[in-house]
Amino acid sequence: MSFKSGLIAQMERIKRTYEYAAPNITLVAWMGILGFPLYYVIWKYVFPQPYESELLRTIGAIMLIGFILLRAFSEKTKRILPYYYLVVIGFTLPFFFCYMMLMNNWTTVWVMSFMSSIFLHILLIYDTRIMVAQAVISVLSAVLLAYIMGGQGIYMAQSLTYLPIFAFTYIFGSLFFFRNQNEHESKFAIAKSFGAGIAHEMRNPLSAMYSSLEVMRAIIPNKSAIFRNSHQLNTEELQRLNEIIDDSMKTIMNGNETIDLLLTSIDQSRVSTSTFCRNDGKEVIENAIRTFAYKTALDTKAVSVNIPSSFDYFGSDTLLKYVLFNLLKNSFRHRGAGKFTITIDAQNQDDCNIITFRDTGKGIEEQLLPYIFEDFYTTGKSGSYGLGLAFCKKVMRSFGGKIVCQSEFGAWTEFKLIFPKYESNEVAQIKSELVKDKSVLFIGESSSMLDLVKGAQYHREFKLTVEDIKAASYREEYSFEYSLIIIDGNLSREGWIYLSSLEAKLEFTEARIVLVHSANDQRNLYFKRYLNVELMDYDEFTSDIRDTLDKLFFREVEELATARPYNTISSTKTVLLVDDNHSLRTITSIMLEKEGLVVLQASNGADAIVMLDEENVDLVIMDIEMPILDGISTADKIRKSTAKYNTVPIIAFTGDANPTTREKIKQSGMDDLLIKPTPKDELVDKVASWI
Numbered sequence: 030m031s032f033k034s035g036l037i038a039q040m041e042r043i044k045r046t047y048e049y050a051a052p053n054i055t056l057v058a059w060m061g062i063l064g065f066p067l068y069y070v071i072w073k074y075v076f077p078q079p080y081e082s083e084l085l086r087t088i089g090a091i092m093l094i095g096f097i098l099l100r101a102f103s104e105k106t107k108r109i110l111p112y113y114y115l116v117v118i119g120f121t122l123p124f125f126f127c128y129m130m131l132m133n134n135w136t137t138v139w140v141m142s143f144m145s146s147i148f149l150h151i152l153l154i155y156d157t158r159i160m161v162a163q164a165v166i167s168v169l170s171a172v173l174l175a176y177i178m179g180g181q182g183i184y185m186a187q188s189l190t191y192l193p194i195f196a197f198t199y200i201f202g203s204l205f206f207f208r209n210q211n212e213h214e215s216k217f218a219i220a221k222s223f224g225a226g227i228a229h230e231m232r233n234p235l236s237a238m239y240s241s242l243e244v245m246r247a248i249i250p251n252k253s254a255i256f257r258n259s260h261q262l263n264t265e266e267l268q269r270l271n272e273i274i275d276d277s278m279k280t281i282m283n284g285n286e287t288i289d290l291l292l293t294s295i296d297q298s299r300v301s302t303s304t305f306c307r308n309d310g311k312e313v314i315e316n317a318i319r320t321f322a323y324k325t326a327l328d329t330k331a332v333s334v335n336i337p338s339s340f341d342y343f344g345s346d347t348l349l350k351y352v353l354f355n356l357l358k359n360s361f362r363h364r365g366a367g368k369f370t371i372t373i374d375a376q377n378q379d380d381c382n383i384i385t386f387r388d389t390g391k392g393i394e395e396q397l398l399p400y401i402f403e404d405f406y407t408t409g410k411s412g413s414y415g416l417g418l419a420f421c422k423k424v425m426r427s428f429g430g431k432i433v434c435q436s437e438f439g440a441w442t443e444f445k446l447i448f449p450k451y452e453s454n455e456v457a458q459i460k461s462e463l464v465k466d467k468s469v470l471f472i473g474e475s476s477s478m479l480d481l482v483k484g485a486q487y488h489r490e491f492k493l494t495v496e497d498i499k500a501a502s503y504r505e506e507y508s509f510e511y512s513l514i515i516i517d518g519n520l521s522r523e524g525w526i527y528l529s530s531l532e533a534k535l536e537f538t539e540a541r542i543v544l545v546h547s548a549n550d551q552r553n554l555y556f557k558r559y560l561n562v563e564l565m566d567y568d569e570f571t572s573d574i575r576d577t578l579d580k581l582f583f584r585e586v587e588e589l590a591t592a593r594p595y596n597t598i599s600s601t602k603t604v605l606l607v608d609d610n611h612s613l614r615t616i617t618s619i620m621l622e623k624e625g626l627v628v629l630q631a632s633n634g635a636d637a638i639v640m641l642d643e644e645n646v647d648l649v650i651m652d653i654e655m656p657i658l659d660g661i662s663t664a665d666k667i668r669k670s671t672a673k674y675n676t677v678p679i680i681a682f683t684g685d686a687n688p689t690t691r692e693k694i695k696q697s698g699m700d701d702l703l704i705k706p707t708p709k710d711e712l713v714d715k716v717a718s719w720i
Contacts, residue, residue: 042156047111049155054114057153058096061121065090072138080132080180089121115163118153122146123167131175131182140191147198164199302427302463306584307451308346310382311339314373317350321357328361336375340382341451343459343583344428352424352432353386355417356444360388363442380453381430384446393436401434429455460583461489467582468492470509470540472501472531473517478545478567481574482515488575491582502527502534503688509538513581516562518546523695526681529702530691541581545570598713602720603627603644607637607651607660608682613705617650620709621716634663641667641674647720650703653683653690661697668698678719682707 050057065086072078095113102110126146130139147164154160175183182188249270315334323329342349360371369389376383393401402422425432429449436442449455471482474497486493494511496504498520514535520528535542542562570577604621608614609632618628629644631637635658637651649667653660664679681694684705694702703715 042159043111043115046155046159047114050114050153053153054096054099058093061093062090062097076138078133078136078138080129082129082132085125085128089125092117092120115154115159118150119163119167122150122153123164124171127168127171128175128180131171132178132180134180134182135185135188135191144195144198147195151199161199302345302459303466304345304347305343305427305459305463306345307341307343308349309339310342310349310384310448311336311375313346313349314353314384316346317353318357318373321354324361331369332357332371332373334373336373336384338375338377340375340377340448342382342428342430342448343451343456344424344448348424348427352421352446355421356386359417360386360390360442363391364388365391365439380450382448382450384448385443386446387441387443389441392438392440392442393434394438395436398434398436402432427459429453429459460579464579464582465490467512468510469494469578470501470511470514471495471517472498472514473519474498475517475519478517478571481571482578485575485578489578491578498524498527498531502531502691504534506534506537509535509540511538511540513578514538514540514542516542516544518544526691526695526699526702529704530688541584543570543581598624598626598717598720600720601625601627602647603629604716604720605629605631605637605640605644605646605649605651606682607631607634607649607655607663609633609652609655617712620712624713624716626716634658634660634666637663638666641677642672646674646677648716649677649679650682650716651679651699653681653685653694660699661693664694664697664699680715680719 069081069083069086073081095117099107099110123146126139126143130136130143133139150164151160154163172183314336318332318334357371367389371386371388374385374387376385402418422432425446430447433445433447434442435445469482469486469491471479471493473479479495483493491512498516516528543565544562545565545567547567565577604626606614606618606621606628607630608617611632614630614632618630621628629640629646631640633655634651637649638658640646641649651660651663655663658666660681660683664681667675667677667679669675678701679699680701680703681699682703682705683690691702701715701719703712707715
């Protein structure tokens, strides 16, 4: 290494040291600025020591002030800050405290102070080499100055017994901190590796998307082209466009999956088990082989899969895909010059299921086989950090299984993925531990069902939160981060109003939502329109609550394939529509009249009450904000009236669904809520549930 390159390397080390310390520099500066004068007073007047130096303390405080004024420095001045930082730390810690210890003839106060400065010095200087060099230079400078100033401490031979303690502190502290540095740099290297991996893996799908768009541009007329009002695409062009769209959708899915896999793998110390559930191994493997980003058509033909029957495993489909993708990439990278094939077979044994992944590539040398699953082991691929197979091993262990490898160098390599049976003790133990990290929100007031859930919680130790429907509806959207949300479907009239507002807030949660209902309650279906909610019969849910919760936690309960049909209007009824918006009132009336309903219209609450006196009305749909008499006041008058219409169902029809409005709706006696704008099917479904 030339002198110039060596100097540049040292400058980079100094800059890195300063960058590491930068977040704490202001705090360190204030400690020194306040500490130097404060301890001058303490050691001078409160607990007098033999020697003090106003000059050195003043210089140290002034030097530290520079770090308080960082924002005022020009960009050119900031370039010298790393070097200034080394000078200041060297002066204020090892130099100052060593000098003061020598001038005070090794008093206990200053021996302990120097020891403290050693610990601070180790913490504040990131680079061990720089720290050791700085300590040596500063201590020697302190000894020299103390000699010039006539300090007796340098001649006290009996005090030299402290030197082994100081040396041990510096050496042990440096080694300990050096290991932390290595770990930090390793983690940084991992993050850098996966960042590069994401960029590399996404380049192919993005290039494919770009090519697809270029083909579409060639087929579709340019916007500047001159043609009549329409352009006719022939059958071949339409077919080609559809193929491009299908390929593009597949590319997007592969890209998203790649990102998921890479991000899942960033934390190499553990495997995320939060999404573990029951999976069909055959389905996952076939999907992985089908969606892998093959470079050529020949690569696709080189892979054959022979899994005669399905098998269940407990774990993550994404993580298993990662394992398979990694094995595929390694195999293609070491394929050799001859005919190359990859075969994937399955074996069903009494205590496990085995997937055998075998290729006819270069193989692995016998002496290297014991190391291939170790972190950071790599066969020499440029830019690789050797994390793939090590993480595959962690994945299979997290499933309760393992991965083993056999190979004949120059001929073949075989990996076996061994999965425990789903009903095995290994899987039961994993599930038992995972349940402790699950969280459940129970919404409802059914004491019998809640008691059962609490009993299960006592035995399984999951986290349980209980709220009534009103309190849940007032929560913020971000506060529904649970593993499972159980909603008691036995609701009152007020409860259904709150449930209508709750559904919008549950839209963004990733929790599994279960509505425990009575099979005869059709209005439960309205809630399912907006969310991926699983409907469970009360008897089904409570028959074996612990088993039910276990299945819900791990996705073992089959979700409904299709929603039941909307409620339909089968009889002629009269609906009173009250709204001051003429256009909206007209459009809504047309939609309801097409369903065979008789629709009366009113533009305010006062007119609505007059119509209720004159007509037999089966349902009122009423806006909240209206002139003369608003919807809340009108509903209150209807409910307090002694007329026959005082029990007529009233649906609030509003675009304002905030908690205050919902509370007003409930207090006024309204029965339900429709949020504007409302699609036709949902409007009819809601109306049909009340007439």
